[in-house]
Amino acid sequence: MSQDKTRDERPEGATAPEGTTFSRRHFLTSIGIAAGVVAAGVVPAALMAPSASAEDATPTTAAAAPSVPGGSTDPLAEIIAADGPVNYPGHPVHYAKPAGKEKWAMVIDVKACVGCRKCVYACVEENNIGRTSGFTYIQVLEMEPGKIDLESAVLDYDEAGRPDKWYFPVQCMHCAHPPCVYGCPVQATWKEPDGIVVIDYNKCIGCRNCMITCPYGARHFNWVRPEVPAAEINPKVPLGEKAWTAEKCTFCVQRTRNGQTTACVEACPTGARKFGDLNDPNSDVAILLKTRRVWRLKEEYSTEPMIWYVG
Amino acid sequence: MTMTELSTPQPGIKRFIKVDWNIGALKTAGPRYWSFVWMLIIMTTLGVLAWVVVLTTGGNAMGQRDNFTWGMWFADYMFYVGLAAGGLVVYASVHLFGAEQFRPLSRLAVLMAGVLTMIALLGDLTDLVRVWRIFWFVVTPNISAIFVYTGSAAGFYMVLCFVDLWILVTGVGGEKLAFRMTLIALPVAIYLHTTTAFVLALNKSRELWNSAVLVPIFLTSAVASGVALLLICAYILQHYHVLEFKKSMFRSLATLLATVIIMDLFLLVVEIATVYWPTAAKAGHTLRFSEFLTGPYAVQFLPVLILGVIAFSLLAGRKTRHMPAVQITASALYVVAIFFKRYTLMSMGFAIGPLGQTQTPYIPSLVEALIAIGLLSMGMLFFTIATKILPLRVPLEEHEEADASERADTQNERVLEPGVAL
Numbered sequence: 073m074s075q076d077k078t079r080d081e082r083p084e085g086a087t088a089p090e091g092t093t094f095s096r097r098h099f100l101t102s103i104g105i106a107a108g109v110v111a112a113g114v115v116p117a118a119l120m121a122p123s124a125s126a127e128d129a130t131p132t133t134a135a136a137a138p139s140v141p142g143g144s145t146d147p148l149a150e151i152i153a154a155d156g157p158v159n160y161p162g163h164p165v166h167y168a169k170p171a172g173k174e175k176w177a178m179v180i181d182v183k184a185c186v187g188c189r190k191c192v193y194a195c196v197e198e199n200n201i202g203r204t205s206g207f208t209y210i211q212v213l214e215m216e217p218g219k220i221d222l223e224s225a226v227l228d229y230d231e232a233g234r235p236d237k238w239y240f241p242v243q244c245m246h247c248a249h250p251p252c253v254y255g256c257p258v259q260a261t262w263k264e265p266d267g268i269v270v271i272d273y274n275k276c277i278g279c280r281n282c283m284i285t286c287p288y289g290a291r292h293f294n295w296v297r298p299e300v301p302a303a304e305i306n307p308k309v310p311l312g313e314k315a316w317t318a319e320k321c322t323f324c325v326q327r328t329r330n331g332q333t334t335a336c337v338e339a340c341p342t343g344a345r346k347f348g349d350l351n352d353p354n355s356d357v358a359i360l361l362k363t364r365r366v367w368r369l370k371e372e373y374s375t376e377p378m379i380w381y382v383g
Numbered sequence: 384m385t386m387t388e389l390s391t392p393q394p395g396i397k398r399f400i401k402v403d404w405n406i407g408a409l410k411t412a413g414p415r416y417w418s419f420v421w422m423l424i425i426m427t428t429l430g431v432l433a434w435v436v437v438l439t440t441g442g443n444a445m446g447q448r449d450n451f452t453w454g455m456w457f458a459d460y461m462f463y464v465g466l467a468a469g470g471l472v473v474y475a476s477v478h479l480f481g482a483e484q485f486r487p488l489s490r491l492a493v494l495m496a497g498v499l500t501m502i503a504l505l506g507d508l509t510d511l512v513r514v515w516r517i518f519w520f521v522v523t524p525n526i527s528a529i530f531v532y533t534g535s536a537a538g539f540y541m542v543l544c545f546v547d548l549w550i551l552v553t554g555v556g557g558e559k560l561a562f563r564m565t566l567i568a569l570p571v572a573i574y575l576h577t578t579t580a581f582v583l584a585l586n587k588s589r590e591l592w593n594s595a596v597l598v599p600i601f602l603t604s605a606v607a608s609g610v611a612l613l614l615i616c617a618y619i620l621q622h623y624h625v626l627e628f629k630k631s632m633f634r635s636l637a638t639l640l641a642t643v644i645i646m647d648l649f650l651l652v653v654e655i656a657t658v659y660w661p662t663a664a665k666a667g668h669t670l671r672f673s674e675f676l677t678g679p680y681a682v683q684f685l686p687v688l689i690l691g692v693i694a695f696s697l698l699a700g701r702k703t704r705h706m707p708a709v710q711i712t713a714s715a716l717y718v719v720a721i722f723f724k725r726y727t728l729m730s731m732g733f734a735i736g737p738l739g740q741t742q743t744p745y746i747p748s749l750v751e752a753l754i755a756i757g758l759l760s761m762g763m764l765f766f767t768i769a770t771k772i773l774p775l776r777v778p779l780e781e782h783e784e785a786d787a788s789e790r791a792d793t794q795n796e797r798v799l800e801p802g803v804a805l
Contacts, residue, residue: 118572159525207449208401211738222739223670257530258519277516278442281530287588289738292449295442316441316512324647373587 079350127282150362151175152350154376155248158263159256166274167310168325171266172351176323176378180241181361183383184344187212187232187239194339195243198324200309202298209321210336211289213240220369241345242369243336244269245377255285261318266267267378268323273310276317283318287370288377291320323347401553405772406647412771423764430757433750434509442512446748450740451733453565455755456510462608463503463762464537464579465601466718467544468497469512469609471572473636474547478558478565484632489549490775491626492613492774495766497544502762504537509754529585533578540575543568552774578600583728591731603647610640611694611714616766618711625770630705638711639778641698644717646668648691674734675727679744720737779787 154169163168192210195201201208213225215238217231225240232239246269253261253269260275261282283291297315305311308326324334328347332338337345348355357380366380395407437444445452470492476482477489485492508514524531547564550556556563580601583592614636620626657663658672675684698704699712735741747755769775 173726213738221666223667223735224418225739227740228736251586254525255525255529255586257525257528257534259523259525260519275516275519276749277519278511278513279530281528283449284732285586285588285736289450289740293442295445295448297441383439 073165094100096137114132118383124334132354146353148350149356151248155267155350155378156263157265158253160239160262160264164264165262165270165272165325167308168264168268168270168322169329170267171264172329173351174266175184176246176267176328177348177350177357177361178210178323178337178356178379179346179366180379180381181346181383182238182240182381183341184239184342185212185239185383186342186344187214187229187234187237188341189232190339190341191241191336195305195321195334198299198306198309198327198335199322200300200306200311200314201319202294202296202314203300205292205294206296207292209290209292209319210241210243213242214238215240240381241336242288242290243379244286245288245325245369245375245379246321246323247378249283249374251287251375252282252291255281257281266329268325268328269320270322270325273313273316273317273319278316278318280318281362287373287375293318310380339340341378365374386611400549401555402549403774405774408771409768412575414695415765415770417787420764421769422765423760426760427757427764430760433757435755436750437509437754438514439510441673445510445541446746446751448744448745450736450742451745453510453729453732454745455507455751458722458726459506459755459758460503460600461579461601461728462722463499463723464575465605465721466574466609466612467496467499467540467578467605468572468602468605469498469611469613470494471568472606473546473613475565475569475572479569479720484629484635486628487628487632487777488617488636489771490548490615490777491620491770492615493544493548493776494769494773495613496614497541497548498537498538498608498762498765498769500544501765503771504534504541504577504759505761506755507534509758529578529581533575533582536571536575539749540568540571543571548773557579562597573602576605583732585731588737590665591658591671591730594654595656596650600647600654603607603641603643603650604721604724606642607640607647607803608718610636610643611717611721614640614714615711615718620770621776626776633710634705634709637698637704637713639715640717641695641704642696643696644691648688648695651691671731671735674741675731680727680734683723683730683744687720687721687727689719690716690723694720 082169101306130181133157155175189212192208195209196203199209211227213222213227214229215221216232217223217236217238219241229237244265246267248267250263250269253263257279258275258277260277261269261271263269280291280293283293294314298311300311306326324332324336328334334345334347337347346356346360348357350358350361352358361380366382368377368380371377395405395410397404397406405709445454473482473485473492474489474496477486495651508517511517520531520534543564547561550560550564577786583589584594584597587593614633617626617628617633617636621628658668674680694713694717697709697716702707729767730745733745734740
């Protein structure tokens with residue numbers, strides 16, 4: 073933005089080239105046309121995309137700038153700006169501390185992932201996922217080489233680390249434009265200011281529309297009352313109140329807002345997972361996004377996931 | 384003209400909210416009627432008990448699962464809301480387009496629409512284990528969630544149907560008010576079916592649902608199945624001498640049905656062509672649709688096409704279209720076809736999940752089946768009792784007016800004039 077300002081400033085004594093001088097009438101006409109165009113665009117956009125925050129609409133210098141290493145602008149600025157709160161009720165979800173100034177993101181190196189599912193198990197233990205509930209937050213897909221073909225992926229593979237396959241962990245992407253949040257009829261799920269999409273289990277009516285709207289199969293329903301052995305219960309995470317509600321990855325909100333990393337990152341034996349704050353230029357995620365060729369799952373859906381893949 | 388003028392004091396008739404409730408008719412009803420009513424009461428009770436099981440033991444009593452997120456209740460919701468449309472189209476065509484041949488059907492049609500929407504809404508509620516949390520719909524509705532629109536539309540539509548019925552039965556406001564109500568009810572009906580289709584179509588996460596053609600398909604399927612059900616009900620009520628209709632009315636209804644069926648089938652074929660045409664085909668779409676043409680879901684989808692084509696063929700022949708047996712068979716086939724279509728549409732979102740995993744077909748659990756049967760029985764119970772005690776028969780004077788208006792077009796225009804000059 074500062075650059076734009078600098079460009080607009082006219083040096084002292086400079087005159088406009090012939091034919092480009094602005095009369096007041098021209099100026100007012102231009103303003104009128106611009107306002108009309110903006111209004112025409114904003115009305116349907118506001119109707120169609122209720123999530124779009126003021127931050128989303130503000131163009132940043134990064135939008136026009138090439139996102140290459142060594143560039144003069146921050147290529148992450150646009151991503152950070154888009155990752156604002158959605159349907160946020162103004163206070164954090166009851167089982168988490170208030171959000172800080174971070175913008176959380178994750179980068180997963182699929183080249184390093186061996187499909188051992190250690191992240192899956194760590195996540196189940198950390199997040200009080202019912203042992204008989206029949207789902208996990210993280211789903212690791214065994215993929216065929218040479219393509220990203222989900223339809224030929226195997227979810228319940230037996231043997232990990234096969235050299236002729238690659239492994240693709242999928243979980244809640246904490247999208248900047250989360251279809252699940254848009255689809256919840258009662259605003260029982262929202263995106264907090266630090267980008268974490270949370271669910272209020274005491275408000276969820278159990279209609280499961282969020283599971284329909286999520287393109288990543290990241291949300292799961294507690295068809296049974298979640299059961300966790302007493303010795304394994306994590307007191308920082310809700311348990312009983314999750315019965316007959318939808319749940320999903322919270323980026324371990326109980327850990328990450330207390331200075332820790334997520335359970336899956338901690339458990340990964342190959343270091344394939346990196347988690348951190350995009351606002352911190354020295355964080356692993358910020359460095360990886362700036363320096364590596366990264367991609368996101370179903371990018372064409374415009375959900376703007378906050379989990380990137382590399383490898 | 385109002386019912387006040389027409390009704391004569393009879394024993395057993397109780398007047399309440401300006402309606403003559405013929406309670407005496409229940410006392411004189413035969414054993415066959417009562418055995419049918421008791422059967423419906425038992426089925427409804429079983430449904431209520433099944434719902435209590437869900438409320439106490441939770442969602443695992445249902446056959447739905449993590450990857451088959453919605454089941455029987457949703458197929459039923461689409462089905463019943465659609466069936467309700469037929470009633471409204473017939474009612475609207477009488478008061479809006481002057482289709483006087485359908486006038487004797489109007490009260491029956493509106494009653495049917497109201498009852499069907501009621502059981503559709505109740506079906507939604509029975510799926511929620513913590514149904515009391517529904518108040519959040521009112522407290523913090525999310526304007527970007529289509530559920531808010533379709534749910535409120537269904538609720539409003541149901542109330543509108545019962546108010547319409549009251550207006551038609553009591554004659555309050557006369558033809559003018561009936562016409563004005565149509566002006567409200569018809570857009571609301573279109574809105575309801577559009578928002579119901581949007582529950583599916585607005586999901587980019589579900590490839591086969593994410594199609595704009597779903598909206599017109601919902602409208603044609605709704606009108607076709609609704610008219611078909613109305614035709615069957617009209618024959619049943621005529622058989623039991625509750626109502627009487629002219630043969631020409633059934634012929635008009637059958638012609639309307641045939642027209643809508645072919646439109647409905649056409650839109651389906653258009654959608655299939657879009658999925659498979661080489662320049663349009665996407666791997667995810669074709670793979671998913673193939674599950675319904677040749678895969679394990681074919682038993683759900685092929686009946687839609689087969690029964691639909693048979694139903695249309697039966698009604699297409701001018702020489703056979705007027706025969707009651709043909710009309711009833713075709714109507715029944717198409718109602719069944721549309722049920723399969725709703726069930727298939729529900730399955731289309733889940734047959735292959737968003738992460739590409741193929742799911743085995745969903746079959747409702749006993750509890751879900753009992754809830755569904757219970758709700759249907761409850762609707763039929765309402766309907767059976769209403770046909771006995773409510774004055775559904777359109778008074779003779781209205782018929783005569785209609786006949787007179789049919790004879791002279793100019794007079795017909797004059798009848799509608801007060802409404803037109805709104």
